[in-house]
Amino acid sequence: MGIVNATKTPARSAPLSEGSVLGWLRINLFSSVANTILTVVALYIIFLLVRGIWVWGIQEAVWSAESRRECFKISKEGACWAGVINWLDSIFYGRYPREEIWRINVGGLLLVLWMAPLWIPRVKGKVIIGLTTVFLYPFLAGYFFSGGEKGIFMQVMVSAAIVCLVAITIHAALGFFANSSLLQFLLRITGADKSSEKNQRNVLLGLLAAAFIGVFVWQMSWQFESVTWTKWGGLFLTFVISGIGIAFALPGGIILALGRRSKLPVIKVLSTTFIELFRSVPLITVLFMATTMFPLFMPDGFAINKLVQVIIAVCLFNACYMAEVVRAGLQAIPKGQEEGAYTIGLGYWGTMGLIIMPQALKVMIPNIVGSFIGILKDTTLVSIIGLFDILGMLRAISEDVFWRGLHHEPLLFGAALFFILCFAMSKYSRHLEAKLSTDHKD
Amino acid sequence: MIVLATRDSKAASAHIRPKEEFNFFQDTRVRSAFYQILTVLIVGWGIWYLISNTTHNLDRLGMNTGFGFLSSTAGFDTDFKLIEYEPGVGTYWRIFLVGALNTLLVSILAIIASTILGFIVGVLRLSNNWLVARLSLVYVELVRNTPLLLQIIFWYVGVFSVLPRVKNSFDLSGGAGVLIINNRGLYGGWPVPGDLFWITTATFIASVIGTFFLVRWARKRRDNLGLQFPIVKASLALLVIPSTVVFLLTGSPMSWDIPTLQGFNFVGGFTLPPAFLALLVALVAYHAAHLAEAVRAGILSVNRGQTDAAKSIGLSPNRIMSLVVIPQAMRSIMPPMISLWMNVVKNSTLAVAIGYGDLVALFMQTALNQAGYAIEMVGMTMAFYMTISLLISWVLNIYNKRVQLVER
Structure with missing residues (x-):
């Protein structure tokens, strides 16, 4: 028994395709x-x-x-x-003396110059460049921004930073154009590239010492006009505070996270308490604590200014948040990796530094960048305790005699500025995540 | 050798193990004890150093310490309070309570509203309507990438402070005069129960208890016999109908305290100042955007096979959502959601920037400036937030234990 159709089945219309505009709509x-x-x-x-x-x-x-x-x-x-356009300088630089603003710009450019090699694939020694950014650049920038009489310590650090910056720049240029490195270049021009390793090291150290002494003598001949921190403000101050916060949060967070996962009970308990203490209270209470209680903690005759108090508070607070991000990343690494590292004879620091952390950091990139964005946004809280960061400057416009009551435009301008910064950062982190991903794509 | 060891492990291992040479500097136990003692000493010294500096400084500055100040009277006023407080009569302890209640009020309202809005936006992000999905994406990205403090200030100075003046107040209830908004805040009617209202209350409590037992009975029946029972509809009916009938039978014993314009301002009902509204709206908008992302990720994290399987056994789309997808998505939505609730409480402290009297603004700023006692006040405020954080993470832990997948 079959079903027989006498009439022809009418043709069905073609299915909608996403390819055509109408179909998509x-x-x-x-x-x-x-x-x-x-x-x-x-x-x-x-x-x-x-x-x-x-x-x-x-x-x-x-x-x-x-x-x-x-x-x-x-x-x-x-x-x-x-109103916003008239105040643009103040929004970006606060009350920094107008004729000295170039120092901030140059300081910022130096950071770009310093870190640019990190993005050039052919340049070698990125870890060292990254470390010098954290440990030497701040002194150079700090002197550019604050100026004044250089103490002997500052003279040494500034000279070291200048030598390092010049070396990195030449190194990066050599790497980019000649696919070579500064060390090879120096050895070749001094003709020491064929001699023994010890000899080579001596030549390099000699050159380094000569460069350092040269720069040290040169830097004694000039100094910048002093600008006190009370004149710092605007986006510049926001960048200073959040920049130091970011630079400190990651290493601090890694140490705290390792402490929290440590097998030594005392270290574990101390790290956990510290992390949870800071994570369970709002940032603004930590800032208030910094400004009211830090002066009490200090020994007689030793005063730290408000900016330093705030920076310490921001650093501690963010290190604790970063610790949890790092801990989550560490937990994502299978235990076999650690056990494997121990089996081939690596110690604790070898295991962590060579096996676990590189994998964990890669997993954590989106969250780390998320935390960085959070730090940048949270820095606006310093305006509550009376620092004139960008939000403080934006609000100051509405109290200006000529622009009284001008609220919407400055705030919207600030919002747009933050949006561009944060959105770019989060997009870049997605890109980085995709680039570093070694997973199988489906 | 190894085979031997398994047979008589004690004796064998005693043979195999080389003679233990106790090297003081190589022994892990000695080392770990050394590191720990060193850490304790350093931390202990640091704490002792800070304490000794502090006591010295307190002596030098002649500052008072102790919690005695809590019972002395405070001389400043605040415009928004949930409990009685009079400047010059109320104590600092009272100020602490006023601030804590204000913080809790705005936090709880913001948590409820942002949870609802966050779920809606999170589902809209996955809408198959391209335009709606994009629009919610724009909202989420805009809100997430600008600082919350800037948003709060914008809502305050940019929206709620530039509303019409009292004379030209805007009536949100469409002429009924129950909900009025102007640049001094939101004025709303407040129900005043009459004499016989307790009967309605009693009925309502009885129906709540009844619903509880009904749900239990229905569940048991479903588990035993596999019969469905319209739980939601039945419990809603049970909750609403008896109370309404009793309320009407007793002659509607309820009147409204409606805000009326007297002189230059509205009197009666409840009042929410602009700072409160700005803080609430900003907190809701900000955290809803964050929650929306968590909701979206949670729904996407449910394996596609689950939906397919549910379809293949013939469940309707609504039941697939409510019985299969949502319960599994909740497992990954819940932890970020609860930490967001914690963030709402913490971020409500930004009230201090726009002058809403929350705990930080009243106790840690105004009271501290007036009375001193920095250590005690900072400590009490931080202890308050720590308690709330601990409570919330305790709830999260209980939930996590309940829903955790039992893995092999």
Whole structure:
């Protein structure tokens, strides 16, 4: 018994394909009645937002004026970006003397110069470059920013940093253009590349000492005008605090996380207590504690200024948060890796530094960058305890005589600035994660 | 040799093991004891050093210590309080309570609202409507990549402080006068129970107990006989209908204390100041965006095979969601969600920037500036937040133990 159809089955229409524009629209926007309503509502919201932003922020906006009143005279409906533009220097540099601002810019450029080799694939010795960024660059930058009389310690550190910067730059250029390294280059021009290893080391140390002495003598001939920390402000101060916080958080976090996973009970208990203590209280209470209680902790006649108090608090706080990120990364590494490392005779530090940490750090990249973004955002809290970071400067505009009551524009400008910074960081971390991933792609 | 060892391990290992040479510097036990003692000494010395400096400084500055200040009266006022407090009459302990309650109020409201909004946005992120998914992505990225403090200040100075003045107040309830908003805050009606209202309350409590037993009975029946029972509808009916009927039968014993314009301001009902509203809205928007990401990741983490299997045994899409996907997604949503709740409580301290009287603003800032006692006040405030954090992580641990996959 079969089923016989006398008539020909009518051809069905071809299925919707995502390839065509109409098909894409049908599938993604108008697949059902509910979906169509949602689409229309969403379109309406987008229309309102875009029109509002366009009219207020661009079409009717005032870009140059001397005061808020003048803005109102020109346009009542639009934004008064003139206030933000007039204050741009202050937003970025705070009350730093205008003729000295180049020092901040140069300091920032030096950091770019210092760290750029890390992104050039052919350059070798990236770990050393990274370490010098953390341990030498801050002294150079610190002197650029604060200036004044150099103590003997500062003279040594600044000279060392300058020698290091020059060496890194030449090294990077050689690596990039000639696929060579500074060491090879130096040995070749001194003709020591064929001699014994000991001889080579002596030549290099001699050159290093000569360079250091040369720079040391040279740097004694100049000094910058002193700028006290109370004049620091704006985005610059935000970068200083969050930069130090970031630079300290990772090593501090790694040490605390290792301590928390240690087999020695005392170290474990101490690290755990420290981490949990800081993680369970809000940052602002830690900052208040720093400003009210640190002065009490100090011995007689030894005072630390507010900026240092805040930086210490930010560093401790963020190290504890980073410790948990690192711990999560360590937990993701199978125990076999550790056992394997011990079997081939590595000790504790060898196991951690050569086997566990490199794998764990790779797993942790998104979370580490997430924490960095968090640090950058959290740094705005210092405006509550009276430092003029970027948020402090943005709010100061509305208290300026000429721009009284100008709230929206500065805050939106600041929000846009933060968004660009943080969004770029998180996008870059995704890129890095994909690049370093050794998993099988599906 | 090794085979021998398994047979008579004690005797064999005694033979195999080389004579133990006790080397003091190579022995791991000696080393670990040494490191630990060294750590204790360093930390102990550090703490002792800080304490001795502090006591010395306190003596030198002539600062008072001790918790006696808690019973002395405080001289400043705050505009938002949930319990009675009069400046000049209320004590510092009272101030602590006022601040703690304010913190708890805004935190609890923000937790509830951001959880709901976060789930909605998280599901919208996965919507098959491209435009809706994109729009929620834009919201999430915008909110997550700007500092919370900046958002709070924006809501405060940019939105809630530039609302119409009292005279031109905006009525959110559409002319009923129950919910009024202006640049001084949100004014709302407050229900005042009448004499016979206790009967309604009693009925309601009885129906709650009834619902509890109904749910238990229905579960047992389902487990034993495999019969479904419309639990949600039945319990909703049981909760709503008897109380409403009793309420109406007793003659609706409830009146509303409605805010009315008297002179230059509204009087009556409840008032929420702009700072409170700004803080609440900012906290909700910020944490909802973070939660949305956790919800999205949680739903995506449920294996596709689970949905396919559920489809193949003939479950309807709604049941697949509620019986298969959500319970499994919750396992990975819950931990980040609870740490977000903790963050809500911690971030509510940013109230200090816009002048809402939370614990930090009242006790750690104003009271500390007026009375001194830095160590005690900082310690008490931190202890408060630590207690809450401990409570929340305790709840999380209990939950984690309950839902943990039993692995081989």
